[in-house]
Amino acid sequence: MSPLIRLNTVFVAALLSGATAFAQDLGTRLDSAITTLEPRVIEWRRDLHQNPELSNREFRTSKIVAEHLKRLGLDVQTGIAKTGVIGVLKGGKPGPTIALRADMDGLPVVEQTDVPFRSRATTTYRNETVGVMHACGHDVHTSVLMGLAEAFVGMKADLPGTVIFLFQPAEEGAPEGEKGGASLMIEEGALQRHRPEAVFGLHVFANMPTGMIGYRGGPLMAGSDTYRILVKGKQTHGARPWSGIDPVVISSQIVSALQTVVSRQTDITLNPAVVTVGAIKGGIRFNIVPDQVEMLGTIRTFDPQQRAAIIKNIDRMVTHIAEASGATATFEIQSGSNPVVRNDPSLTERVLPSLKRAAGASNVRAVPLVTGAEDFAFFAEQVPSFFFFVGVTPRDQNMLTAASNHSPLFYVDETAIPIASRAFGQLALDYLIAGAGGASAITPSK
Numbered sequence: 384m385s386p387l388i389r390l391n392t393v394f395v396a397a398l399l400s401g402a403t404a405f406a407q408d409l410g411t412r413l414d415s416a417i418t419t420l421e422p423r424v425i426e427w428r429r430d431l432h433q434n435p436e437l438s439n440r441e442f443r444t445s446k447i448v449a450e451h452l453k454r455l456g457l458d459v460q461t462g463i464a465k466t467g468v469i470g471v472l473k474g475g476k477p478g479p480t481i482a483l484r485a486d487m488d489g490l491p492v493v494e495q496t497d498v499p500f501r502s503r504a505t506t507t508y509r510n511e512t513v514g515v516m517h518a519c520g521h522d523v524h525t526s527v528l529m530g531l532a533e534a535f536v537g538m539k540a541d542l543p544g545t546v547i548f549l550f551q552p553a554e555e556g557a558p559e560g561e562k563g564g565a566s567l568m569i570e571e572g573a574l575q576r577h578r579p580e581a582v583f584g585l586h587v588f589a590n591m592p593t594g595m596i597g598y599r600g601g602p603l604m605a606g607s608d609t610y611r612i613l614v615k616g617k618q619t620h621g622a623r624p625w626s627g628i629d630p631v632v633i634s635s636q637i638v639s640a641l642q643t644v645v646s647r648q649t650d651i652t653l654n655p656a657v658v659t660v661g662a663i664k665g666g667i668r669f670n671i672v673p674d675q676v677e678m679l680g681t682i683r684t685f686d687p688q689q690r691a692a693i694i695k696n697i698d699r700m701v702t703h704i705a706e707a708s709g710a711t712a713t714f715e716i717q718s719g720s721n722p723v724v725r726n727d728p729s730l731t732e733r734v735l736p737s738l739k740r741a742a743g744a745s746n747v748r749a750v751p752l753v754t755g756a757e758d759f760a761f762f763a764e765q766v767p768s769f770f771f772f773v774g775v776t777p778r779d780q781n782m783l784t785a786a787s788n789h790s791p792l793f794y795v796d797e798t799a800i801p802i803a804s805r806a807f808g809q810l811a812l813d814y815l816i817a818g819a820g821g822a823s824a825i826t827p828s829k
Contacts (some may be wrong), residue, residue: 405481405818409538411611411769413812416534417804424796424804425556427526429500435489435515435522437506437556438553439563441466444487444525448550448674451529455536457548465569468550471577472535479818482579482766483811484565484759485528486554492516495791509559516792520587523800527585540696543819546811547577551746554758555611564719565761574598574765579769581814582590582768584759585807589787591774594798596742596806597750598771604724605657605683606690612637612678614665614712621670628710630676637678637704637712638663648696649689656693657683657754670807683754685723724760724812733817734769737810742802755788769810773803 427447436444439803445466452459452470460469468489493514494502504515517523525678532548550566557563562570591597614634619627644658645651667678682697688721699713705712738747750772759770775795776785786792 389705392694393564397754399524399651399729403759405541406813407504408592409541409812409816410777410809412538413509413534413808414626414805416800417530417536417604417808419800420530420533421804422791424526424530427529428795428797428800431522431829432480432498432517433500433502433504435504435517436487437491437508437558438555439465439557440506441487441552445550445552448487452532452548455533455645455776457532457536463564463571463573464552465603466552466574467568469573470532470550471537472532472542472546472548474535474541474542474544474546476543476741477819478542478815480545480547480577480579481690481811481814482547482574482582482762483531483760483807484549484551484582484584485608486523487521487525488553488555489515489521490518490555492518492789492791495792496596498794504665516791517670518790519555520555520795523775523795523803524585524635525806527695527800527807531811533585533828535811536796538639541605542658542815544815545577546746546815547579549573549582549762549789556758559717562607562718569761576612576744579766580818581727582762583811583814584757584762584768584770585663585770585803586770587775587777587795587799587803589790589793590782591772591784592778592782593774593799594742594746594778594802595774596738596747596771596802597751598726598731598735598747599701600726602685602723603750603753603770604757604760605655605685605752605754606723606760607820608682608690608694609717610682610697611717611799612673612679612712612714612715614678614705614710615675616672616710617735618732619672621672624672627672628708629786630710631673631674633705633708633712634663634678634711637659640683640700640704641680644696644700649693654685654689655683655754656685656689657681658697659683660760670675672734689794691708694799721758722760722764723755724757724770725761725763726769734814735812737811737813738771738806741805741809743775758803770805773799773806776797
């Protein structure tokens with residue numbers, strides 16, 4: 384080997400060694416910051432849990448988030464998509480731009496857990512007084528991202544690239560007649576100002592053990608549609624049903640018939656699909672046959688053609704069942720539909736080592752298709768994205784019978800919170816370092 388080649392080899396080796404040491408140092412600092420911030424993140428989570436707010440009404444939550452980001456010195460934008468907050472951190476070294484997303488809204492659910500920070504909040508939803516609960520874990524997502532913002536600010540001088548912190552309202556869907564959520568954030572320019580090359584998100588998941596991380600390349604979560612069926616009959620006295628047209632009976636026939644849309648009219652060997660009726664409202668008194676009944680429900684699909692066929696079949700079924708009894712019925716898809724959540728396959732492979740370092744290789748596993756929906760899908764339509772799950776149910780419980788997300792008994796094992804923080808932070812840090820031409824960060828296994 385010539386002296387020049389030997390010199391170049393030594394020089395390259397030194398560069399690689401320096402890059403690895405730099406990455407390892409940042410990873411260690413991130414890990415240390417997450418440990419230090421853990422009590423505060425849990426404190427934030429409990430406060431948000433005790434004070435949940437419904438979609439497009441996250442006024443207190445967004446104020447807390449915005450004030451925190453401003454104290455950290457970030458470039459902060461508020462009021463996007465009504466109550467959304469965006470914070471931008473520019474690192475001290477050149478590198479890529481990425482976005483990290485957390486959702487902030489709760490659900491109209493009366494909490495039944497016995498935790499000391501249980502929600503007792505109430506509000507009005509669809510003209511009814513309802514309880515409000517973080518029954519899906521968005522309080523965890525928000526507090527974790529608040530903590531990561533502070534952790535990354537602590538290493539700002541050495542951080543390569545730019546991190547956009549997206550705090551999104553109305554993931555559960557905007558109230559009737561309103562716009563909201565990820566689609567409105569995008570419409571109002573959330574991805575235009577800094578143009579991230581990748582977007583990342585996480586979701587706590589009840590039917591996985593604490594600390595387990597679930598992922599899937601390609602389609603992960605179903606596309607969703609919300610539908611409304613209105614059956615119109617003829618009001619009459621309950622003692623003389625033959626004098627009217629009973630929309631309650633007709634609605635019950637429709638509900639039963641809808642069960643065959645998937646079980647008898649859809650090829651479920653191709654993709655899973657779901658048709659659910661979630662709400663029925665009609666009548667006001669025991670002895671009055673009402674003039675109409677309203678039904679609300681959801682459709683979950685993974686394929687556009689299958690979705691179109693299911694919608695067509697429901698529409699035909701609803702119309703003809705009503706006509707057979709002398710009534711009329713309308714079926715409509717309401718606004719707020721979500722596309723399928725699709726993880727970019729190459730990005731998925733790229734971040735897997737980061738997840739395994741953060742949670743341990745044995746705790747990271749591929750999961751089957753999930754029929755739940757997420758409007759993170761709108762971000763994934765615009766930018767290569769990766770979305771993953773973190774289990775939050777104590778390992779001594781049966782995952783099949785544990786209270787699921789959206790249940791009044793939904794429970795988060797808080798020991799999962801630092802694991803979520805490390806996984807989310809590690810994949811972001813590794814991506815930034817690799818994009819800046821450095822080695823992947825290495826943190827101690829947890």
